[in-house]
Amino acid sequence: MHNATVSELSAALAAGKTSSVELTRTFLDRIGLMNGALNAFVTVDAEKSLAQARAADARIAAHGGTRLTGIPIAHKDIFCAQDWLTTCGSKMLANFVSPYDAHVIERFNAAGCVILGKTNMDEFAMGSSNETSFFGPVKNPWNLTCVPGGSSGGSAAAVAARLAPAATGTDTGGSIRQPAALTGVTGIKPTYGRVSRYGMIAFASSLDQGGVLARSAEDAALLLSEMAGADARDSTCLDMPREDYTRELRQPWRPEGSKLRPLQGLRIGLPRAHFGEGLAPDVDAAVRAALAEFEKLGAALVDIDLPNAALSVPAYYVIAPAEASSNLSRFDGVRYGYRAPQYTDLLDMYRKTRSQGFGAEVKRRILIGTYVLSHGYYDAYYLQAQRIRRLIAQDFEAAFKNCDLIAGPTSPTVAFKLGAKVSDPVQMYLNDIYTIPANLAGLPGMSMPCGFGAGGLPVGLHVVGNYYSEARMLSAAHHFQQATDWHTKAPPA
Amino acid sequence: MLARIDLSEAEVAAAQGQLNAIFGLIEKLQAADTGGVAPMSHAGDASVRLREDKVLETDQRERFQSVAPQVERGLYLVPRVIE
Numbered sequence: 393m394h395n396a397t398v399s400e401l402s403a404a405l406a407a408g409k410t411s412s413v414e415l416t417r418t419f420l421d422r423i424g425l426m427n428g429a430l431n432a433f434v435t436v437d438a439e440k441s442l443a444q445a446r447a448a449d450a451r452i453a454a455h456g457g458t459r460l461t462g463i464p465i466a467h468k469d470i471f472c473a474q475d476w477l478t479t480c481g482s483k484m485l486a487n488f489v490s491p492y493d494a495h496v497i498e499r500f501n502a503a504g505c506v507i508l509g510k511t512n513m514d515e516f517a518m519g520s521s522n523e524t525s526f527f528g529p530v531k532n533p534w535n536l537t538c539v540p541g542g543s544s545g546g547s548a549a550a551v552a553a554r555l556a557p558a559a560t561g562t563d564t565g566g567s568i569r570q571p572a573a574l575t576g577v578t579g580i581k582p583t584y585g586r587v588s589r590y591g592m593i594a595f596a597s598s599l600d601q602g603g604v605l606a607r608s609a610e611d612a613a614l615l616l617s618e619m620a621g622a623d624a625r626d627s628t629c630l631d632m633p634r635e636d637y638t639r640e641l642r643q644p645w646r647p648e649g650s651k652l653r654p655l656q657g658l659r660i661g662l663p664r665a666h667f668g669e670g671l672a673p674d675v676d677a678a679v680r681a682a683l684a685e686f687e688k689l690g691a692a693l694v695d696i697d698l699p700n701a702a703l704s705v706p707a708y709y710v711i712a713p714a715e716a717s718s719n720l721s722r723f724d725g726v727r728y729g730y731r732a733p734q735y736t737d738l739l740d741m742y743r744k745t746r747s748q749g750f751g752a753e754v755k756r757r758i759l760i761g762t763y764v765l766s767h768g769y770y771d772a773y774y775l776q777a778q779r780i781r782r783l784i785a786q787d788f789e790a791a792f793k794n795c796d797l798i799a800g801p802t803s804p805t806v807a808f809k810l811g812a813k814v815s816d817p818v819q820m821y822l823n824d825i826y827t828i829p830a831n832l833a834g835l836p837g838m839s840m841p842c843g844f845g846a847g848g849l850p851v852g853l854h855v856v857g858n859y860y861s862e863a864r865m866l867s868a869a870h871h872f873q874q875a876t877d878w879h880t881k882a883p884p885a
Numbered sequence: 886m887l888a889r890i891d892l893s894e895a896e897v898a899a900a901q902g903q904l905n906a907i908f909g910l911i912e913k914l915q916a917a918d919t920g921g922v923a924p925m926s927h928a929g930d931a932s933v934r935l936r937e938d939k940v941l942e943t944d945q946r947e948r949f950q951s952v953a954p955q956v957e958r959g960l961y962l963v964p965r966v967i968e
Contacts, residue, residue, distance in 0.1 A: 491948045584928035598927045627933045706913045717888065724889070726961050731954035738964045739889075747891045755890050756900060760907060762887040776914050778924030783917070785925060815899075818906045834928020 393418050394554040395882065398463055398611040401557055405452055405462045412445040412452070412462030416506050419464050423509065423555050431530050432540075432549040434469050435477045436509040444506040451504050460618055461504030466556035468547050469510040470517055471602075472591040473497045476507065480593045481515040481525040481543075484723050484730045484749035494591025495623045496560060496602055503618050508556050511546030515751045516720065517567055517595045519543050520823040523814055524753040531810070532575060533883040534849050538807040541571030541823075547605045548575040552883055558606040558615055562592060564599045565708055566802075566827025569839040572605055573802035573852020576841045578869065578879055579605045580612045583859050584834030585630035588623030596715035597628070599708075599831045608879050609840065609869035613637040616862065632860075640867040645690070645796075653690030654871045660686060661696035661795030666826055672805040674845030679801045682842035682853045682872070686799075689871055696791045696798065700783040704829045705821055707784070710764050710777035711832070716754075717761025723749060756817065785833040792858045797868060800826055802839040802852035830856045840869050841878040850881075 393401075393410065404410045420438050427433050441464065448462035472478045472490035474497075479485045493501065500507075514524040522530040522545030530545040532538040533553035540549040544561030548571035551559050561568040563581035572579025580603050587602035594600060602619060606612040614637075621634040644650070646657035660683065667676065683693060725731035725745030732744035750758070764773035791798060803823055813820040830837035835856050842853035857865040873879050892900060946959055955962040 488952060491945070491952060624934075624936060628927070631934065700917070703914060703917055706911045709907060710911055710914070721889075725954060726963055727950075728952045729954075735964065738966050741964055742889045743891050746889050750890070752896070752899075755888075755892070755896075756903065756907075758888045758890060759900070759904065764911075766887065772915070773911065775924045776917075776919060778926055779919035779922040780914060780917055782922050782925035783919065785928075815903075816906075817903050818910050821907075821910070832928075 394422055396557070397608050398460070398557045398606065398614055401463055402459050402614070406457070412448040412464070412506060413442060415462065416441050416445040416464045416508065419508055419556055426553055426555060429531060429536060430533060430549050430553055430555070431528055432511055432546040432553065432555060433466070433509045434479055434481070434512050434527050434546070437476065440476070441506050441508055448504045448506060458503045459614065460500070462506065463557060464506040464508040465500060465615070466508045466511050466547060466550045466559040467497065468513055468544050468559065468561050470513060470562050470593045471497055471560060472593070473507060473510070476510060478510065479527070480517070481513040481527060482750065482754070483526045486526060486730065488729050492591060495588035495625065496592065496619045499619050499621070511544070511550055511559060513546055514543035515754050516593070516716070517543040517562055517564055518716070518753050518757055520566070520570060520820050521813065522546065523810065524751055526751060529810055532807045534576065535807065535847060537809055538849065539574070539810055541574035541803070541807065543567040544605060545571045548572055548577055548579070551575070551577045551605050551607060554882060558604060558611055560602060560619065561605050562600055562602050563831065564596050564712060565831050566824040568603045568605060569827050569837055569852070569854060570803050570824060572839040573854070574807040574850065576850030576881060576883070577605050577607060578609055578612050578838070578840045579603065580616060580838040580862065580866070581830070581836060582616060582620055582862050583630070583836045585628050586620040586862070588626040588629040590623055590625040594719040596712040597719060598715060599712060609866045609873055610638065610641055612838070613641060613863070613866040635863065637863045637866055640863045641870045643867060645868065649690060655686060655868060656690030658691040658797065658868060659795040660691050660693050661791055661798045662693055663696055663698045663701060663798060663800055665698065665701055666800035670804050670822070670825070671801060672845065675801050675803070675805060675851050678843030678845055678851035679853055683799060685876060686872060689875055694795050696795060698784070698787040698791060698829065700780060700787050701829050703780050704784055704832055705825055707777040707780040707832060708828045709760065709821060710773050711781065713757040713761035714765050714774055715761070717758045717765065720754070720758055753817070781832045784829050788829070788833045788835060797865060798856040800854050802826060802854035806845040806847065806849035806851060826854055835859060836862050836865060838865055838869060840872065841881065843878055
C-alpha cells in the first residue's frame with residue numbers, strides 16, 4: 393500500500409478498500425521503522441494523526457469526502473500547524489508550538505487530509521543539502537552517505553522512501569526542485585503568488601513559494617489544486633479563481649496530437665548555457681535521453697539563450713539575504729521562540745538570543761543581508777541585483793516567444809556526499825544555478841525523475857513554464873511519465 | 886552592529902574567508918550593464934492589494950502570548966530600558 397500513488401489511494405478510500413486509519417497507521421509504522429536512519433521527520437504525533445484519520449473515515453462513510461479526504465500528507469516544518477511543534481529547522485523555534493494554522497494547512501485540513509508529521513529542513517530554508525538543520529542532516533534514501541538536497545530535504549526523503557504518499561515544500565531558490573531531483577521524486581513550485589504564504593515562515597518574501605513533492609505529476613496536480621488559491625491574508629497571493637490542475641493531464645498538447653504523439657506541437661527550449669561547463673556528464677546523458685523521449689512523444693527541441701542567467705546566483709545571493717535579514721529580525725526573544733538564559737540589558741538579550749538561536753548559515757546570510765542593505769552599498773549591491781533580476785525576467789519573456797516550456801537539468805550533479813560542501817558555501821550555492829532564475833522571475837518550475845547517474849543516484853529533469861501554465865506543464869510531465877517509468881523507481885529497502 | 890549578532894573569535898575566523906568568497910561571487914554583478922533598467926523588487930511587479938480598514942481578527946491575545954518567553958498581565962516582559 394505504501395507504494396501506491398495518491399490517486400490510487402484516493403480511489404481505494406472511495407471504494408472502501410482501505411480506511412484512512414489503516415493508511416495512516418501504515419505510514420506511521422514505516423516512519424517508526426525508517427526515520428531513525430533517514431531523519432526525515434522532526435515531529436510525529438500518532439495520536440493527533442489518527443484522530444484526523446478517524447474523522448476522515450467518518451466523513452467518507454457519510455459520503456462527504458473530497459478526493460483527498462483521508463490521505464496522509466507530510467508537511468515541511470516551515471508551515472505553522474496549530475498545536476504542532478513548528479521549528480523551521482532552527483534552535484530559535486525548537487520550542488515553538490504554533491497557535492495557528494498556515495493557509496496551506498487550513499486547506500488540507502478542510503479537504504480532510506491527515507497531517508502525518510512535520511519534516512526536517514535546512515534552518516529557515518537556507519541550504520541546499522539539509523545539513524544546516526538544527527535537528528541534524530536528512531539522509532538520502534538512495535544512499536545514506538549522501539545528502540537529499542535542500543531545503544525541503546525531509547519532505548523529499550519522506551516521499552522517496554515511501555514514508556509519506558506526498559509532502560508539502562517551499563522553494564525560494566530551488567528548495568522543492570533540487571531535493572526532488574536528488575531523491576527521485578516529482579516536485580513543483582508554482583507561479584509566485586499561487587500559494588498563500590500566510591503561516592509559512594518567511595525567508596525571502598519576494599521569492600518564497602509553497603508547492604508539492606509527490607511521486608507523480610498527477611499526484612502533484614491533485615495536491616496543488618487543493619493548496620493553491622486566493623487568500624486575503626497574503627497581499628502577494630494572486631487574486632485568481634481556484635484551478636483544477638489535473639484538468640489537462642490527459643489532454644494532448646494540441647488538439648491534433650495523437651495517442652502515440654500526445655506532445656505534437658510542444659516546443660521545448662533548451663538554454664545552451666545549462667548544458668555547458670559545470671554539468672556532470674552522467675546528468676547530461678540522462679537529461680538528453682529524457683529530451684529524446686519528449687521528441688518521440690511529438691515535442692520539438694529548440695535552442696534558446698538566457699543571456700543573463702549566469703548572473704542569477706550572484707543576484708540571488710544579494711536579494712535573498714537582504715530580505716532574510718529583514719524577515720529574521722523578528723526573532724529577538726520577545727514574542728516567541730528561544731530567549732538566551734542570561735543577559736545584562738535589552739540589547740544584550742537580542743544579541744545573545746540571536747547568536748545562540750541561529751546556526752552558522754543563517755547568521756552568514758543575515759550578515760550579508762544587512763551589509764548589502766546598508767548605506768553606501770544599497771545601490772551598488774541591492775539595486776544592481778534587482779536590475780539584473782529584471783533582465784533575467786526579460787530573458788524568459790523573450791525565450792517564451794520561441795518555445796512553450798524550457799527544459800534542462802535540475803541540478804548540475806547527482807546527490808553529493810554528506811559534508812562534501814559544508815565548508816565551501818560558494819560551491820553549495822552553485823547547486824541551485826539552474827533553479828534560481830525561475831524564482832527571480834516568479835515563473836513556475838518543476839523537476840521530474842528522468843534516469844540515474846553515478847552511483848545509481850537519481851537525476852531530475854527541470855521544466856520551467858510561462859506564468860500560470862502549471863496545468864499544461866503537469867500535463868507534459870504526465871505524458872512523459874505515462875511513457876517512462878523513472879518516477880516509479882523506489883530506493884532499495 | 887545592525888544584525889544584532891555576535892560572532893565568537895572562532896566564528897569570525899571561519900566566516901571571514903567564506904564571506905570573502907561569497908562577495909567574490911557577488912562582485913560579478915558589477916560587470917553587468919544595467920543602464921536604464923528599473924530595479925525589480927517583486928515577481929510580476931505585483932501591486933500590493935489594499936483592503937478596507939476594518940477589524941477582521943478576533944482577540945486571541947492569551948493564545949498568542951502562551952508561546953512567549955515571559956509575559957505578565959498581557960504584556961511582554963523585557964529587561965528594563967528606561968530607568
